[in-house]
Amino acid sequence: MKLLNAAAAFLILLPTLAPALDPLSASLLVATAAVTWDLLSPQSWLRCSLLECCHVNNTLNYSALKVQLESRLFGQHLARDVVLKAVQGFSTNPGRKKPLALSLHGWAGTGKNFLSQLLVEHIHPAGLRSKFVHLFLPTLHFPHDSQVKLYKDQLQAWIRGNVSACPHSVFIFDEMDKMHPGLIDAIKPFLDYYEQIDGVSYRKAIFIFLSNAGGDLINKAALEFWLSGRQREEIQLKDLEPVLSVGVFNNKNSGLWHSSLIDRNLIDYFVPFLPLERRHVGLCISAEMQARGLPPDERLVQAVLEEMTFFPREQEIFSDKGCKTVQAKLDIHEGAAGARR
Template identity: 50%
Template sequence: MARWAGLPLLLCCLGPLLCGAAGRSRAPREAEPGAAAPGLPPGRAGSDLSGQYWRYLACRLWREGCEQPQEEGSRESQGLEMDLSRRLHGQHLAKDVVLRAMQGFLETTQPEKALALSFHGWSGTGKNFVARMIADHLYRDGLKSECVKVFISLFHFPHPKYVDLYKVQLKKQISETVQLCKQSLFIFDETEKLHSGLLDAIKPYVDHYDSINEVDYRRSIFLFLSNIGGNIINQVTLDFWRAGRAREEITMEYLEQHLCMELLESTDGGFAHSHLLEENLIDFFVPFLPLENHHVKLCVRDAFLARSLPYTEEVLDEVVRMMVFLPKEEKLFSAQGCKSVAHRINYFLP
């Protein structure tokens, strides 16, 4: 009983600290998402506390688990690297760029600005998948965390005539989230459909300001997901295939110049002409290559494994044959990527 004697007093004294720790990065999961921490009821502050913090608390109370932990940012990067390698298929460039960007950002004590990544490629190539993966490694509750805000262009901002109202609401949500969680994650899906006014409203939060209205946004992460650039990414990948070269030979330097050119020439929405691009506030443009037959087959396998279902190579091939592949002559790239795979395996269940 003596080991518990100081718990109520310590938790009382740490109340403000607990509330302020909600936005910290967490270690790879050590409990089920949303599970209550020992000694505390489920609550907003507890749901996003890092595993490292609870080990620290146990160490101070009972001198258990007091071994020197790894740097938290390094551990997050290692977990993300493993997940990207195991679950993201056919995306050697995206894996490398995302990992390097996240690793450098998380391990920097005081970043100069918020991290801004722009994901580009066809639907189903893994843009949302990677965004979800990042959220899962940063926060105990993943996308459900109060530190994460996801905005879908035509869902959250459907009417151009209300853009001024949307700007006020968007700024308010960003400000409130960062005040709750110093390291927040903002995901903008279908960015090419966002009104340019909304994109420009985001600009100050990813710029090089120490603070805005006494709030520091430099530990925040902004992800912009877009189909813009998908055509040039696909064309470059197809040209490499026709030349008998492996897609893994495509370098970021070679593809980025083509991607940036298409972005600047794009007439889709205001993204290409927003201050985010004009003032070079996007830190990395991340290309997602079109998926080939064997990549889709790996996605099908993952879908069976995720549901603990048995499968055979013949069944995997059969599911892949149901998919549409382009262009018409080569039938090389999946038109939907891996997007509908999880539903298609239902046709092969007993």
């Protein structure tokens, strides 16, 4: 602000200074002043081309996000559709009453982190590297049981300060199942239906919670569908969300155990991630091969699949690690193939 005021004062004096200079110097002075003014002005095109600005369109590029999720997120029709509808409705609603809160649940490797990554890249192009996207890991940021009170104060201060700087801030809480019970309740005021808190509105922010908690409930439902001969694509949110929210609320290891966020209905969507079948893991392997510039090779895909484990033991329907170990397994087989060549 001081620099901006100084630039303004300089521009006011510019007409007085310019006549005392030769034409070339005067032109350079005027051009330099214009560039300086543009650089110091918030949200200027030049400034935002060089530095990241909190400048988000009123509407999300729904079509681009939809294409990304459909082509890169495998086996998660339910999570894809729910999140797309949620963020589209949120971004196009000028009368929103609260921030958007999404709670993503499912076993490791099913795509929770990947979906979150794709989503934030369509809000802030720098994605997880953006200074307006904040990722919290309980084991890193909140490691000690004895410091929960301090963590609550720090978390509130961090959210308050960053939303003040950028109303479109995104906050991601990973590994919620490792969060100290009660800690997450510290953010309850920011998720509630308040127009402002101490002069700050939180209604444009997005909060995303990621957890393995409830994964067993989701897997059980998916298995029941399979055993009954129904397609997984027939599973709807109404089949899982009620039992999932109750299960997470009553699970001491969920991070949302007896949380006011659930009790006050402040989480907008509980988003289930289904266990991945063999065909979905195969798509993950092919996508990783493509990302590495490898040619299509069905034999390599099958070789990596043979390294994966599936459950239940009798039928081997679902991958117990999803796509989480695909990169490591492919490293081994790619290295072996290279050695043979």
